[in-house]
Amino acid sequence: MTQHAPEASTTYLQSLNRGLHAAMAADPRVHFAGEDVLDPYGGAFKVAAGLSKAYPDRVHTTPISECMITGLASGMALRGLKPVIEIMFGDFMTLTFDQILNHAVKFGTMYGSSLDVPMLIRTPMGGRRGYGPTHSQSIEKHFFGIPGLKIISPSHVHNAGEMLASAIATETQPILFIEYKNLYPLALVNGDDVLSVESVTDGPYPTRILRNFEAGEPDIVLIGYGGVAPVMLEVAEKLAEEEINVSIVLPAVISPLDVAPLAREVTRARRAIVVEEGTQGFDWGAEVAARLHETLFGKLDRPIRRLASKPAIIPTSRDGEAAALIGAADIEAAVFEELA
Amino acid sequence: MIHIVRMPGVNANEDTATLTRWTVADGSSVQKGQYICEIETTKSAVEVEAEVDGFLVQLTPPGGAHRVGVPLAVIKQSLSDDHAALLAGEASASQETERRWTKKAFIVARRLGIDIEALAKSKPGTTLTEADVLAAQAPGAGTQPTQSSPSEVKAVASAPAATAAPRLIAAGGQHFERVLLIGGASGAGALAVEAIMRTSHQRPAGIIDANPQTHGQIIHGAPVLGDRTSIPALWANGQFDGAVILFTDDIDDRAELFSSLLGEGIRMTNVIDPSVQIRNDVRMGVGNAIMANGFIANGVEIGNNNFLASHNVIEHHSKVGDHNAFGPRCTASGKVMIGSYIRFGMHIGIEPYLSIGDRCIIASGTILTGSIAANTIVKSRSTNEFRKR
Numbered sequence: 001m002t003q004h005a006p007e008a009s010t011t012y013l014q015s016l017n018r019g020l021h022a023a024m025a026a027d028p029r030v031h032f033a034g035e036d037v038l039d040p041y042g043g044a045f046k047v048a049a050g051l052s053k054a055y056p057d058r059v060h061t062t063p064i065s066e067c068m069i070t071g072l073a074s075g076m077a078l079r080g081l082k083p084v085i086e087i088m089f090g091d092f093m094t095l096t097f098d099q100i101l102n103h104a105v106k107f108g109t110m111y112g113s114s115l116d117v118p119m120l121i122r123t124p125m126g127g128r129r130g131y132g133p134t135h136s137q138s139i140e141k142h143f144f145g146i147p148g149l150k151i152i153s154p155s156h157v158h159n160a161g162e163m164l165a166s167a168i169a170t171e172t173q174p175i176l177f178i179e180y181k182n183l184y185p186l187a188l189v190n191g192d193d194v195l196s197v198e199s200v201t202d203g204p205y206p207t208r209i210l211r212n213f214e215a216g217e218p219d220i221v222l223i224g225y226g227g228v229a230p231v232m233l234e235v236a237e238k239l240a241e242e243e244i245n246v247s248i249v250l251p252a253v254i255s256p257l258d259v260a261p262l263a264r265e266v267t268r269a270r271r272a273i274v275v276e277e278g279t280q281g282f283d284w285g286a287e288v289a290a291r292l293h294e295t296l297f298g299k300l301d302r303p304i305r306r307l308a309s310k311p312a313i314i315p316t317s318r319d320g321e322a323a324a325l326i327g328a329a330d331i332e333a334a335v336f337e338e339l340a
Numbered sequence: 341m342i343h344i345v346r347m348p349g350v351n352a353n354e355d356t357a358t359l360t361r362w363t364v365a366d367g368s369s370v371q372k373g374q375y376i377c378e379i380e381t382t383k384s385a386v387e388v389e390a391e392v393d394g395f396l397v398q399l400t401p402p403g404g405a406h407r408v409g410v411p412l413a414v415i416k417q418s419l420s421d422d423h424a425a426l427l428a429g430e431a432s433a434s435q436e437t438e439r440r441w442t443k444k445a446f447i448v449a450r451r452l453g454i455d456i457e458a459l460a461k462s463k464p465g466t467t468l469t470e471a472d473v474l475a476a477q478a479p480g481a482g483t484q485p486t487q488s489s490p491s492e493v494k495a496v497a498s499a500p501a502a503t504a505a506p507r508l509i510a511a512g513g514q515h516f517e518r519v520l521l522i523g524g525a526s527g528a529g530a531l532a533v534e535a536i537m538r539t540s541h542q543r544p545a546g547i548i549d550a551n552p553q554t555h556g557q558i559i560h561g562a563p564v565l566g567d568r569t570s571i572p573a574l575w576a577n578g579q580f581d582g583a584v585i586l587f588t589d590d591i592d593d594r595a596e597l598f599s600s601l602l603g604e605g606i607r608m609t610n611v612i613d614p615s616v617q618i619r620n621d622v623r624m625g626v627g628n629a630i631m632a633n634g635f636i637a638n639g640v641e642i643g644n645n646n647f648l649a650s651h652n653v654i655e656h657h658s659k660v661g662d663h664n665a666f667g668p669r670c671t672a673s674g675k676v677m678i679g680s681y682i683r684f685g686m687h688i689g690i691e692p693y694l695s696i697g698d699r700c701i702i703a704s705g706t707i708l709t710g711s712i713a714a715n716t717i718v719k720s721r722s723t724n725e726f727r728k729r
Contacts, residue, residue, distance in 0.1 A: 219444070243444035243470050270540070301540050339447050 005197075006159040006188030013184040016047050019161030020084070023168040024055050030168055031076060033060040033069055034086030044088045045124060045184055066092045070099035070121065077119040077174075078107060084168055090125035090178065091137045104174045105148030116172040122164070125153075126180040126227040126277050127325050132316035138227070138278040138309070140178055144255040144287065151255040153178040155229035156186045157197060157208045158252055166204035178254075180227030180277075194240045195233065195248075200261045205252035207261040212236040213245040217268045220335055221247045223288055224275040225254045232275060234328045239335065245269075246335070254284060259291040266292055270301040271338050277326055280308040302338055307331060342423045343392045343415040347379065349408040350386050357381045358405045359412060366398040370415060377402075377412065388412075395419045399427075441468035449473045518545035519609055520571065520580035522597070523587030525549035525557070525564050528647065531631055532586050533560040535613035542611065545580035568597065575606045582609025584629050588647050588665035591681050595663040598627055598645040608644070625662070643680070655692075667704065679714065 006015065024030045032051055034043060038061045042049030052059035062069050066087055073083040087093055100121070108115045127136030143151060152167060152175060154160040160179070167175050189210075191197040196214070199206035210233065211218065222232045229250055236246040247265050251258065266272045272292065274285035285306035292304050309325045347357055357379045364376045370390040377388050390396070394415040406412065414423045440460045441449075445468045449456040452473065459476050460468055519542050521529045529547045536542045537560070544562035548571060549555070554564045565574060574580055583606055585594055602608060608627035612618070616634040625644035630636070634648055637656035644662045651669040654660060658676040667686030672678060677695035685704030690696070697714030706720040 239443070241442070243442040244447075336443065336447070340450065 004159055004162060005190045006157070008187055008190050010161075010188050011184065012156045012160050012179075012186050012188060013045065013047060015159065015161035015188055016164055016179065017049055017161070019164035019168075020048065020051060021054065022161070023084070023165040024051065024058060026165070026169060027082060028058070029080065029082045030084060031058045031060065031081055032084050032086070033062055033072060035062055035064055035069075035088050037061055037086055043086055045181065047122070047179070047184075048086060066095035067099055070096040071103070073119040073121070074099060074104045074107065074117065074174075077104075077117045078115070082118045082120075082168060084120045084122060087121060087123035089131075089135050090123045090139060091134050093121075093123055093139060093143070096121065097142070100143070100149060100174065100176070101146055105146060108148065108173060117174055118172050120164075120168055120171065120175040120177055122177045122179065124179040124181045124184075126182055127314050127321055128182040128227070130316060130318050130321060131181075133313045136314045136321065138180075138276070140176070140254075141278050141283050143176055144284060146255075149174055149176060149255070150253060151176045151178060152205055152252055153180070153226040153254050154205075154252050155180075155208070155224075155226055155250045156183045157189045157210060157229055157233075157250055158206070159188065163205060163252060170204065178226060182227045182230065186230060189233070194237045200249075200264070201258070207249060207251045207258075209250070209261075209265060210236065210248040211246070212240040216245060218247040218265065219245045219269060219271070219339055221249055221262075221266050221269045221272040222275055222331065222335075223249045223251075223262055223266075223272060225251055225284075227277050228275045228326065231326070231328050232331060235331045235335065238328075238332070244335065244339065257287060257291060259288070259295055262288065263292055263295045266296060266304075267299060270299065272300075273305040273307055273331065273334050273338060275307045275326060275331060277309055279311045280306075281311055283308050305334055305338055307334055341392075341417060342421055342426050343394065344411045344426070345376065345388070345390070345396075345413040345415060347406045347408050347410045347412055348386070348388060350379070350381055350384070356405045356407050357386075359400065359402050360385065361402045362398055363387070364396050366396070367419060368396060370394065370396045390415055397423065439467060441472075442470065444470045445473045452477050516543040517541055517581045517609065518543055518579070519611060520545045520548060520565075520574065520583040521562070521611075522548040522568065522571070522583055522585045523550070525551065525554045525559055528586035528588065528629070528631075528649075529562075530559050531650075532584070532611050532629055533562045535611055535629075535631060537561070538614045539612075540614075542609075546574075571601065571606065572604055575604070582607045584609055584611045584627055585645060586629055586647065588683070591663055591665060591683060594645065594647075594665075595681065598663065613650075619656075637674075649686070661698070 037043045037048040037059060038052040039050060069085050073085045076083040087096060104117055104119060107117050125138040125140060154163050164177060167177060194212055195210045198209050200209050201207045224232055232248045236248055239246050249262050249265050274288045276284045285308060289304035289306055307326055307330060312324045314324050315321050360378045360380045362377045364370055370376055371393050372390055374390045375387045376390050376396055379386050379388060392415050394417050397414050399411055399413055411427060416423060441456055446456055448470050454473055454476055519536055521532050521544060523529060525547045533544045536544050546563045546565035547559055548568055549564050550567050555566055557564045583601060585598055610624060610626060610628045612630045613632045615632045616630050618636045619638040621638050622636050622640050624642045627645035628642055630648045631650040633651045635653045639657040640654050642660045646660060646664045648666045649668040652666050653671040655672055655674045657674060658672045660678045661680035663680050664682045666684045669686055670684050670688040672690045673692040675693050676690050679696055679698040681699045682696060683701045685702060687705050688702055689707040691709050694708055695711045697712060699715050700712050701717045703719045706718055712718060
């Protein structure tokens, strides 16, 4: 299945909401569960709006127990349903860890390889909304590399809703679907006057590349996913006026990592920066950089640069939060350092 | 007095808005407080009113998005008042604060060692672009940093346009290695200039050629600096960092020049087109030139002062001696032993484990299926006629 281009008149939030409606309409085995998900509230960020009205028997409000919700989903999946669960804030994913690592991803192998566990965990990560230390984090690094767990994190340059519906419909093993809070109000992007967009891989989870130039080669490649996409777009739009050719590579599946589409673009620029909103150290950028160095040894002008948020507790004050999280000014400064 | 109607900022989250329609016809009279147009942000539609009485002149048709503060119309006391000068003055006022160069222009200038301040002064009123900087770098351009006097170099004294390349800053802050290309201004030298320009660490310092008619010419941006007698002075003046020999017509001359240059303390370097693949555990001396699309497999040893034209393949664990010249598309299969002072034509194949002695000549198109003793000329029979059509 190849994705359709995102419709620019749709927000990321609307797209996801439509994706959930489409998934539930398409298959009666799809159930939805989470905290405060019933209408009229429709979940803390309204991604589930209208679901319980449309499918009252298949939308379940739960107690405040993320461990239980995840275990419930594993059981439903084992018994032939297709559960989709919402963890209200990504920060609370810590409470799901045992159910994912020691249970959901292992069932298929432990009890027979033909055993399907088609469950999807949705959760929003990220800050930039002033929610403070325990509701603003991007903690997906702790889930990277878990054997049997596929992590998908669309940006607003992806057709997020179609991607969500596709994952619910087709995946047979556990999926962690990471949304970003700062993307919810943004219109989906399919290119503009400055940036062109291209899907460079086929299938339901395409890697998208934006370029701020028409002819020639990129001076630098920015690689990222999820909530840093609009931050990188801001930088690329600005640098277009400075004649600095920027490619932004946005994979949708972030673990396990397919390095080939990234490497193809980096080969053109020979310089790249990996950007993520999670904290510095033992991060996604470390894996991306290591894999690119293995693939492109001897073909780079500069070592792959990693940018991430400060290894700090995220403050509640908006100024403090902006200083802690990776921002456009950090990326721009790094670009000039890499090109200097 | 002429009043400028500007796009108002009504949504704190946006710096543009769309002019949806004019509610007053172009050129008609308006009164203070009268609605003159409608704008729309992503949140709401807002009516804009005239701030003064007068005649309204529209500056833009409806339907377009404009940045906050951009003039949309002027209101003037008489339609015959000229508002062009006012708007032009506004444009030039904003230009004064404009940047004098793009960041890319700045980065490229720094890489090339060009004084961008001086360049900007030479082109007032424009924003310097990358193209401006590259044009300034072209040989003969006025803003190039001055070089040590060419009169110190005998051979180029009569050709002042040809000075060796400036010391350029490469990517990453290091200096480019400036390579002096010896021979073949009309052939292999031009090839080598191309190869060097594609690397991220070398740039041509200039070309040395025996033909005095080439002296002072610019070949692919590299100046022909003189004949070989000028090399020691160029080295003494610090005008190149390493040299490589590119002529292949006289192997003995090639070998003697290489030895004499080394004897004078001149550093010899390798020029390798970036499209050449060099695998692990390859050992190589100095003074070698390897042109486009070569393949040097793992474990290969290459001596000094060899010229490999394009598409040469030296397969794994083969050994190549010194002062050899390979035409295009020769292939040495695995573990081949190639001596020294050998001339290879083009399109030659050598089977594995064979050895070729010193001072052989192997003609084009030959497939060697057995080892060749030293001082042997091997001629293929490929020009034999088969039959008439």
